[in-house]
Amino acid sequence: MATQKNGDFFFRRQLVLVGGLTALVGSNGLRAQVPAVPKKAVTPASTANGWRLLINEAVTGETNSFVLTSRYRPLADFLSAQFKGRQIGVEPIVDIKRFMLMAQSPSKPDLVFGKSVNQLAKLVRDSGYQPLVRRADAYKAAFIVNKDSPIKSLTEAGGVKILMPDESAATSAVALAELRRQKVAATQVIHLRFQEAVAQQIKGGLGQVGVVNPTTAKKWVEDGGRVIAETQPVVNWSLLAAPGMSAEMVQQLREALLSMNAQASPVLVSLGIKEWAKGERKDYLDLLDYTKE
Structure with a gap:
C-alpha cells in the first residue's frame, strides 16, 4: 500500500513538473513573438549637441555629488540657453588627483571649472586647455x-x-x-x-x-x-575650455560667461563669485613660475 501511494505521489509530481515546463515554454514562446522594446540610446556628453562640465571645488568644497551637481546646474543651464539648448552635463569630482586624471584623459571634458588654480594652470601649460574666465578678485592665502x-x-x-x-x-x-x-x-x-x-x-x-x-x-x-x-596675489577660480575647442567657440563662450555679470549675477553669487573676468594664459604661467611647479 505504501508503495502504491508513493507511486501515485511520484506520478502527480511528474504531471505538475511537466505542466510547469509547458507553461514556461509557452510563456517564452509568447515573449519571443513580441518585438523587444529597444533601450534608449545613451548619447555621450561630448557630442555636437552636448558638453561635459567637469567640476572640482578643491579641499574646502562640498563632498556630496548631488549637492554639487545642483549647485552648478544653473550655470550649465545659463550656457545651454545661450547656445540654442545645447545640453551640458555637470560632473563633480571631489578628489583633486582624480579630477586631474579625468581632465588629462583621452576623452577630455569640454569645460573645466576648478578652485585649485595651480592644478588648472598645469592644464593650461601642459595639456592645452584654454582659459575662458576667472573669478575677478585675485587669490591670496x-x-x-x-x-x-x-x-x-x-x-x-x-x-x-x-x-x-x-x-x-x-x-x-x-x-x-x-x-x-x-x-x-x-x-x-x-x-x-x-x-x-x-x-x-x-x-x-x-x-x-x-x-x-x-x-x-x-x-x-x-x-x-x-x-x-x-601670499602674492594670483589668478583665482577659473573656467577652462578643452584644447580642441575652436577659437570661435571659445570667444563665444567667453562672451556668454562675461555677460553673466549683468544678466545672471544671482547664479554667480550662489557659486561664491561676484563677477567673472577674462582669463589670460599668462596669469596661469605666472602662477606656476611663483610656485615652481
Whole structure:
C-alpha cells in the first residue's frame, strides 16, 4: 500500500513538473513573438549637441555629488540657453588627483571649472586647455596665528610647525612659494585634509602657524585671531575650455560667461563669485613660475 501511494505521489509530481515546463515554454514562446522594446540610446556628453562640465571645488568644497551637481546646474543651464539648448552635463569630482586624471584623459571634458588654480594652470601649460574666465578678485592665502602668539611676522616663523591643507591645493602651493620667496628658515610643514581643520588645530595649539584661504582668514580675524602675512596675489577660480575647442567657440563662450555679470549675477553669487573676468594664459604661467611647479 505504501508503495502504491508513493507511486501515485511520484506520478502527480511528474504531471505538475511537466505542466510547469509547458507553461514556461509557452510563456517564452509568447515573449519571443513580441518585438523587444529597444533601450534608449545613451548619447555621450561630448557630442555636437552636448558638453561635459567637469567640476572640482578643491579641499574646502562640498563632498556630496548631488549637492554639487545642483549647485552648478544653473550655470550649465545659463550656457545651454545661450547656445540654442545645447545640453551640458555637470560632473563633480571631489578628489583633486582624480579630477586631474579625468581632465588629462583621452576623452577630455569640454569645460573645466576648478578652485585649485595651480592644478588648472598645469592644464593650461601642459595639456592645452584654454582659459575662458576667472573669478575677478585675485587669490591670496593667509598665514594665521592665535591672538596671543609671539610670532609677529612670517620671517619669525622659521623652525615652527606650520599647518597647511592638502598638498594638491593652491593654498599650500602659494604658501610654500611665499616661504621660499621670503627665505623663511626651515620649518615643519604638516598637511591636513581640509582647510577648516587648519584653523581648528591652530586654535587648539597643535601648530604655531596655519595657512588658510581668504574666507577662513576673514572669519579667523573676526573671531579674534591674527593674520601675520599673505601670499602674492594670483589668478583665482577659473573656467577652462578643452584644447580642441575652436577659437570661435571659445570667444563665444567667453562672451556668454562675461555677460553673466549683468544678466545672471544671482547664479554667480550662489557659486561664491561676484563677477567673472577674462582669463589670460599668462596669469596661469605666472602662477606656476611663483610656485615652481
